[in-house]
Amino acid sequence: MSNAMKLLLINLLIVLGATVWIALIPEPTGAAGMAHKSIAGMRKGGDGLARLSAIFVPALLLQYGTLSAILSLILVPLWRGPQGKSAAAFIHAVSALSVVVWLAIMFTYKGTLEGDDMPYLLGFPLPSALTVYAVWGVGLLLSFLYVFGFEKYVYTKEDREGFEALLKDQARDT
Amino acid sequence: MEELRQPIILGSVAFYMVLCIGIGLWAMRKTKSAGDFFVAGRSLGPIVVGLAVFSSSLSGFGFVGGPGLVYATGLSSLWMSTVTAFGFAIGFFLIAKRIRMIAEVRDTLSLPDIVAARYNSELARGLTGVTILLGVMGYMATQILAMAMVLKALLSATPMFADISLVTCAVISTSVLIFYSVTGGIIASVYTDLVQGSIMIVAGVLVVITAATVLDGGMTEVSQIIFADDPEAIMPFGTVGAVGVLSWFFLFGFGLAGQPHIITKMMMNRRIEDNKIILPMSMLGYAVAVLLWVSVGLVMRAVVVGDMLTPLEAADQAAPVFLSQYAHPLLAGIVFAGLFAAIMSTADAFLNIGAAAVVHDIPKAVRGMAMKAELASARWATVIISLIATGFALYAHYGSGQLVALLGAFGWGTFAAAIVPVVVIGLNWKRATRPAAITAIVFSLLINLAFQIFGWSLPYAMHPGFLALLVSMILFILVSLVTPEEEITKDINRIMEL
Numbered sequence: 328m329s330n331a332m333k334l335l336l337i338n339l340l341i342v343l344g345a346t347v348w349i350a351l352i353p354e355p356t357g358a359a360g361m362a363h364k365s366i367a368g369m370r371k372g373g374d375g376l377a378r379l380s381a382i383f384v385p386a387l388l389l390q391y392g393t394l395s396a397i398l399s400l401i402l403v404p405l406w407r408g409p410q411g412k413s414a415a416a417f418i419h420a421v422s423a424l425s426v427v428v429w430l431a432i433m434f435t436y437k438g439t440l441e442g443d444d445m446p447y448l449l450g451f452p453l454p455s456a457l458t459v460y461a462v463w464g465v466g467l468l469l470s471f472l473y474v475f476g477f478e479k480y481v482y483t484k485e486d487r488e489g490f491e492a493l494l495k496d497q498a499r500d501t
Numbered sequence: 502m503e504e505l506r507q508p509i510i511l512g513s514v515a516f517y518m519v520l521c522i523g524i525g526l527w528a529m530r531k532t533k534s535a536g537d538f539f540v541a542g543r544s545l546g547p548i549v550v551g552l553a554v555f556s557s558s559l560s561g562f563g564f565v566g567g568p569g570l571v572y573a574t575g576l577s578s579l580w581m582s583t584v585t586a587f588g589f590a591i592g593f594f595l596i597a598k599r600i601r602m603i604a605e606v607r608d609t610l611s612l613p614d615i616v617a618a619r620y621n622s623e624l625a626r627g628l629t630g631v632t633i634l635l636g637v638m639g640y641m642a643t644q645i646l647a648m649a650m651v652l653k654a655l656l657s658a659t660p661m662f663a664d665i666s667l668v669t670c671a672v673i674s675t676s677v678l679i680f681y682s683v684t685g686g687i688i689a690s691v692y693t694d695l696v697q698g699s700i701m702i703v704a705g706v707l708v709v710i711t712a713a714t715v716l717d718g719g720m721t722e723v724s725q726i727i728f729a730d731d732p733e734a735i736m737p738f739g740t741v742g743a744v745g746v747l748s749w750f751f752l753f754g755f756g757l758a759g760q761p762h763i764i765t766k767m768m769m770n771r772r773i774e775d776n777k778i779i780l781p782m783s784m785l786g787y788a789v790a791v792l793l794w795v796s797v798g799l800v801m802r803a804v805v806v807g808d809m810l811t812p813l814e815a816a817d818q819a820a821p822v823f824l825s826q827y828a829h830p831l832l833a834g835i836v837f838a839g840l841f842a843a844i845m846s847t848a849d850a851f852l853n854i855g856a857a858a859v860v861h862d863i864p865k866a867v868r869g870m871a872m873k874a875e876l877a878s879a880r881w882a883t884v885i886i887s888l889i890a891t892g893f894a895l896y897a898h899y900g901s902g903q904l905v906a907l908l909g910a911f912g913w914g915t916f917a918a919a920i921v922p923v924v925v926i927g928l929n930w931k932r933a934t935r936p937a938a939i940t941a942i943v944f945s946l947l948i949n950l951a952f953q954i955f956g957w958s959l960p961y962a963m964h965p966g967f968l969a970l971l972v973s974m975i976l977f978i979l980v981s982l983v984t985p986e987e988e989i990t991k992d993i994n995r996i997m998e999l
Binding site for chain 2: 328329332335336339340342343346349350354358359360361363366367368369370371372373375378379382386389390393396397400401403404405432436439440447449450451452454455457458459462463465466467469470473474477481482485486487489490493494497
């Protein structure tokens with residue numbers, strides 16, 4: 328079992344553990360929102376601090392486990408050959424950046440609920456702006472690696488030659 | 502100009518539908534075999550595939566259900582949309598290259614063909630085919646319902662069709678869909694996707710600009726109005742709360758790579774190297790459409806809670822009402838055509854893989870060969886699946902009244918839980934075994950179906966699809982580790998080395 332697969336399994340088990348932990352915590356009122364009092368078909372979140380406080384730590388764990396599981400899955404095909412180390416280093420750097428972004432989302436959100444004055448950024452309160460723009464941005468970094476590292480990490484010269492050899496062998500056999 | 506609003510919108514939609522029919526007729530002449538019907542002969546360029554991947558990954562779910570969800574629950578559904586950037590990355594890093602290689606070496610027509618090749622198992626092929634068929638029904642129903650609802654909103658605004666029924670609208674829109682899907686198969690599908698994707702990007706940009714200018718203070722004023730009514734609605738997790746949306750993060754972050762209508766398109770590009778163009782094109786289109794999804798929903802919530810507009814009859818009306826209230830008639834015409842484009846591009850992709858499951862995959866698994874006269878059978882299967890899904894859509898609408906978006910999520914969850922472990926992990930991990938693949942598919946089906954049938958729910962609004970995907974992934978790895986290592990067919994083994 329490769330290191331990346333081990334990481335994936337560990338992170339999936341972290342997600343499972345966080346899920347069980349959350350399931351064991353009694354739900355506060357409006358844990359998943361409530362009907363809007365005056366507008367049919369619309370929902371309200373209500374007392375955000377009460378419902379966040381109940382699950383803050385396991386929610387952080389769930390968030391971390393999910394993010395790490397996704398990134399370790401991406402590592403599975405990349406962490407191979409001599410060039411695998413630099414790909415792994417890039418993914419680990421993206422992971423670290425992602426953890427910073429995710430923690431910033433959680434703590435600025437908690438701060439807003441506790442009454443901190445939050446600035447608006449590009450149309451949204453800061454924690455939401457981070458979710459709208461930075462989460463997408465982290466995904467974009469992975470695309471940069473794919474596009475600009477395609478020949479180095481995804482479909483190398485050796486891969487192309489190996490595939491052409493396979494097609495030749497297949498044509499010869501048939 | 503305002504008095505011409507309805508004629509312009511209806512004219513645009515009619516023009517778009519005629520265009521689809523035209524493409525269907527053109528593609529019919531190019532469709533000479535089952536290979537042409539299902540995978541376009543693996544001859545498509547990167548722009549066509551890129552726009553096809555994007556437009557079929559965003560659907561009525563994104564253009565109708567998405568703004569509806571934002572209207573109803575605030576920013577919660579961001580965790581369905583922005584996190585798909587990870588899903589695209591997983592799909593392209595892990596399987597785009599290998600799927601294309603296997604398609605060429607084994608001359609595959611469908612995703613179950615790939616599964617059968619990887620695990621050397623007809624049972625795995627059959628189960629994947631059944632899973633796809635079940636998911637297609639749930640998802641097709643979503644698309645058909647979305648098309649019918651948008652058409653009804655358009656036609657009922659005219660004096661002539663004021664009393665038109667949802668059933669009639671479903672029949673009209675499904676007829677166009679069936680026509681070009683039956684005549685031109687996947688060739689018609691991807692070339693209509695090219696038109697549809699282009700319309701969606703243009704429409705998306707224009708709508709986002711419009712949404713940002715509805716209120717003088719732009720999106721900041723929109724956010725402030727929502728915040729004043731309910732701070733949670735404009736916070737990162739919306740009204741659903743942190744745990745519920747984090748379960749969406751898991752499901753949609755992984756799940757995009759498990760959608761068969763997207764994976765199947767990875768077989769169709771001419772060259773493997775084209776993938777480095779296809780990925781950014783798909784993501785760019787998706788990003789624009791997500792901005793539409795979020796901005797329209799937020800503006801509609803703000804104007805309703807700010808007493809500038811009467812509350813909507815249903816959350817799914819958010820996009821149609823926004824267009825009728827705030828968009829310039831010409832823009833509304835383009836965007837309504839874009840709405841149909843979004844819905845139809847996903848529906849035609851699902852019809853195609855559903856037909857493949859019926860005439861190719863399931864018969865091959867059961868009796869070792871596909872149906873005779875595969876092309877003609879595929880065309881009949883396309884019609885039958887459409888009709889059944891239309892019935893399912895109307896029943897779901899009149900019977901349960903659920904949001905279009907949540908019906909779509911059932912299809913999404915089923916696909917993700919069954920296909921992510923078996924295909925995405927399985928094609929990258931030689932230790933994966935046949936029993937593990939079968940266990941993962943069976944459990945994903947059982948968990949998703951049990952939650953639907955028995956109406957169970959998870960605490961803190963966690964999505965059942967999340968649980969199904971998590972359990973199936975863990976089971977897949979653990980069962981693989983405890984079952985004996987299996988020999989992989991030589992050609993597939995060589996591909997997995999690359």
